[in-house]
Amino acid sequence: MAKTELTIEEKLKALYKLQLVDSELDKIQILRGELPMEVKDLEDEIVGMETRIGRLESGINEIDQEISGYQGAIKDAQALMVKYKKQMDDVRNDREFKALTKELEDQELDVKLAEKRIRDSDKKKETRVAVLDGVKKKLEDMKSVLEVKQSELAKIIEKTEKDEAKLQKASEKAKKSIEARLIKSYTKIRNNYRNGLAVVAVERDACGGCFNKVPAQIQLELSLTKKIIACEHCGRILVDPEILEKKKAAKA
Ligand SMILES: [Zn+2]
Known part of the structure; x- marks a missing residue:
């Protein structure tokens, strides 16, 4: 220079x-104070929470799939039971009768087992849904806090941005002379x-x-x-x- x-x-x-x-x-x-940082922190936290909600929802989906699997197993077992009961009418000897009875008992057990699993899954789902609802509620609260802070910050920025730009220019200019x-x-x-x-x-x-x-x-x-x-x-x-x-x- x-x-x-x-x-x-x-x-x-x-x-x-x-x-x-x-x-x-x-x-x-x-x-502007802490507002810009608070807004940034809130935005980050909200993104994290949305990810968490996504994970919780897919976990609940998995449980639903498990439950419908068990429900399918119950239907299959019940269909077999209908079939075996029908075969009972045409039973020819004691051995066949015993075999069919055993089959029926097995299917009944399968149904009971599947029903128990459904109850367990329902409980698991209930817990997850409660957690999900809690997180969703918290997310809503955070979003409204963010909204307030964003508009506060926007107001301050609007009020000061012209001055800031002018001062910034003046600062740059002053620096160039030194x-x-x-x-x-x-x-x-x-x-x-x-x-x-x-x-x-x-x-x-x-x-x-x-x-x-x-x-x-x-x-x-x-x-x-x-x-x-x-x-x-x-x-x-x-x-x-x-x-x-x-x-x-x-x-x-
Ligand atoms: Zn001094």
């Missing part, structure tokens, strides 16, 4: 201006602090970031704007308020 090198004073002013813009952007983020090395430290310091302050003015002899006293010697050096100076306590870049005053006066 063939840019004329800025003076330290110009660099500090540019950094301070960038800080003001970024602080406005931070305010918008604070206004050398990459400085932007890197600026960003690093900014990320270190929850309030996002990386460039602060000295106010009442104290650092505007950590409020620790700034020694007179340092304040003097700051006013000379020979180099960029960081607060010895918090590492934030310090700016002599006089420089900023000058800027305000120039603007007015």
